[in-house]
Amino acid sequence: MIRFDHVSKTFRGQKYPALDDVTFEILRGEFVFLVGPSGSGKSTVLRHILLEDHPTEGHVNVLGQDLSKISSRKVPYYRRNVGMVFQDFRLLANKTVYENVAYALKVLGRSRAQIRQAVPEVLKTVGLVDKQRRFPHELSGGEQQRVAIARAVVNKPAILLADEPTGNLDPTTSREIMSVLRRINRNGTAVVMATHDVSIVDEERKRVIELDAGSIVRDEASGVYTPEIVKYEAPESPETAGSAPRKTIAEAMAARVAAPDRGVTVSIEEVSSPTSRLPDEFHDDGEDLDNPNLGNAGPGAKGAR
Numbered sequence: 181m182i183r184f185d186h187v188s189k190t191f192r193g194q195k196y197p198a199l200d201d202v203t204f205e206i207l208r209g210e211f212v213f214l215v216g217p218s219g220s221g222k223s224t225v226l227r228h229i230l231l232e233d234h235p236t237e238g239h240v241n242v243l244g245q246d247l248s249k250i251s252s253r254k255v256p257y258y259r260r261n262v263g264m265v266f267q268d269f270r271l272l273a274n275k276t277v278y279e280n281v282a283y284a285l286k287v288l289g290r291s292r293a294q295i296r297q298a299v300p301e302v303l304k305t306v307g308l309v310d311k312q313r314r315f316p317h318e319l320s321g322g323e324q325q326r327v328a329i330a331r332a333v334v335n336k337p338a339i340l341l342a343d344e345p346t347g348n349l350d351p352t353t354s355r356e357i358m359s360v361l362r363r364i365n366r367n368g369t370a371v372v373m374a375t376h377d378v379s380i381v382d383e384e385r386k387r388v389i390e391l392d393a394g395s396i397v398r399d400e401a402s403g404v405y406t407p408e409i410v411k412y413e414a415p416e417s418p419e420t421a422g423s424a425p426r427k428t429i430a431e432a433m434a435a436r437v438a439a440p441d442r443g444v445t446v447s448i449e450e451v452s453s454p455t456s457r458l459p460d461e462f463h464d465d466g467e468d469l470d471n472p473n474l475g476n477a478g479p480g481a482k483g484a485r
């Protein structure tokens with residue numbers, strides 16, 4: 181439904197591309213997290229889907245349409261299929277909750293009857309029926325974000341783009357927003373969410389596309405924010421050459437943090453330093469791995485979620 185085909189984007193005056201040969205496909209009804217460091221290109225991906233940016237090279241295809249072939253006159257029609265929410269809500273301050281949502285339909289030329297039916301329905305979905313007469317300044321941040329989501333989906337778009345929607349919210353409120361987004365996704369809208377929120381991504385275990393310096397470095401069907409990386413010594417030192425390798429601290433840590441049933445995998449990189457070799461007393465059946473001397477391999481260590 182959303183297809184990036186070798187998309188590169190270099191902004192005018194920039195030395196490095198914001199997107200560098202990006203290829204992926206998102207299917208109808210999927211929920212996808214876009215993660216990556218600041219400046220890695222997440223918002224640029226979203227802006228391409230919204231037709232606010234155009235690739236320097238490659239093609240973006242959404243809902244069966246090659247976006248490069250949509251004339252500027254047709255862009256507003258195309259955007260009816262794509263809702264968008266931002267970190268800073270962007271509500272109209274002088275309109276009530278109801279009016280903010282209704283306004284989105286009014287500009288699309290919907291009739292009063294259609295508006296009167298659709299607005300209460302979507303306010304119910306986001307849990308704001310009882311606050312429909314309030315103004316934005318009379319709402320909490322989480323409530324304002326729910327209004328923004330209601331406004332973005334009131335026209336039942338096939339796609340909802342969310343750029344850091346929980347960025348201004350505390351963890352509890354962020355979870356409430358996620359629950360609203362899940363509900364909208366269950367109703368058939370594909371959700372593409374750019375985020376730095378580690379806990380949310382780790383809790384949801386949804387598809388994760390990771391960008392780094394404009395390139396896709398990871399695309400996992402059920403991912404976490406940061407996959408574990410543990411160093412491992414190659415067993416080629418003179419004392420062990422030709423015999424079975426002894427267990428290293430790295431291997432011990434890998435065994436501790438790996439939890440394949442919860443989707444946690446551990447990649448092990450080879451290093452040449454011999455400093456991580458386990459003392460002999462730990463080289464048996466692994467019982468001693470609970471020894472606190474193993475430092476960050478203990479409970480609560482990164483990756484021992």
Ligand SMILES: Nc1ncnc2c1ncn2[C@@H]1O[C@H](COP(=O)(O)OP(=O)(O)OP(=O)(O)O)[C@@H](O)[C@H]1O
Pocket residue numbers: 191192194197198216217218219220221222223224225374
């Ligand atoms: N309009 C623009 N003109 C020039 N450079 C831009 C423009 N928009 C984005 N960039 C550059 O493109 C790169 C990617 O930016 P983008 O906003 O997509 O990153 P991001 O991953 O969304 O970052 P963040 O997590 O901070 O929001 C950055 O180097 C940024 O400076």
